[in-house]
Structures are given as C-alpha cells and as structure tokens.
Amino acid sequence: MAATRGPPGRAEMSLREAGRRGGEAVKDTYGPDYFSRIGTTGGEVVNLSRGSAFYAAIGRKGGAEVKRTHGPGFFQEIGRRGGEAVRDRHDRG
Numbered sequence: 539m540a541a542t543r544g545p546p547g548r549a550e551m552s553l554r555e556a557g558r559r560g561g562e563a564v565k566d567t568y569g570p571d572y573f574s575r576i577g578t579t580g581g582e583v584v585n586l587s588r589g590s591a592f593y594a595a596i597g598r599k600g601g602a603e604v605k606r607t608h609g610p611g612f613f614q615e616i617g618r619r620g621g622e623a624v625r626d627r628h629d630r631g
Contacts, residue, residue, distance in 0.1 A: 551559075564572065584592070604612065
C-alpha cells in the first residue's frame with residue numbers, strides 16, 4: 539500500500555498523488571513549457587559548475603552499466619537498428 543500522511547479525519551492521499559497534484563498545479567500556474575525551461579536552466583548550471591568532464595564520466599558509467607546489463611552485442615544491435623531507420627527514412631523521402 540502507498541505511504542499516506544495527514545491529520546486524522548482528513549482524506550488520505552498517497553505521496554504519488556500529492557506529487558501528481560503538485561505538478562499539475564505548477565503546470566496550471568506557469569504553463570507546460572515551464573518544466574522544460576527549468577530543466578534547461580539546471581543543465582546549464584551543472585555544465586558551468588562541473589564542466590564537460592562530469593558528463594563524460596556519467597556517460598562512461600551509463601555505458602558500462604548498459605554493457606553489463608545487456609552485453610556488448612547490444613550496442614551493435616541498436617546501431618544496426620538506427621542505421622536501418624535512417625536508411626528507410628531516406629528511401630521513403
């Protein structure tokens with residue numbers, strides 16, 4: 539069961555529901571593109587404070603985890619699929 543909080547006698551709300559309602563309120567107040575703007579701003583701040591080496595490090599960690607989880611052949615497979623998609627798009631265009 540979901541975690542609930544609140545004073546006794548009030549309808550209980552899960553943490554997930556509270557987050558969803560909060561997100562909807564923010565969207566209603568600032569518009570749906572607000573989330574994109576704050577994400578971009580946050581990314582710029584991280585880039586300025588940590589630099590490109592930070593992104594290289596997390597990319598290596600992520601790649602290593604994908605390799606561990608799916609095996610090295612996974613990269614070949616997704617590369618092949620991507621190449622086929624591009625080829626098909628150009629053939630149709």
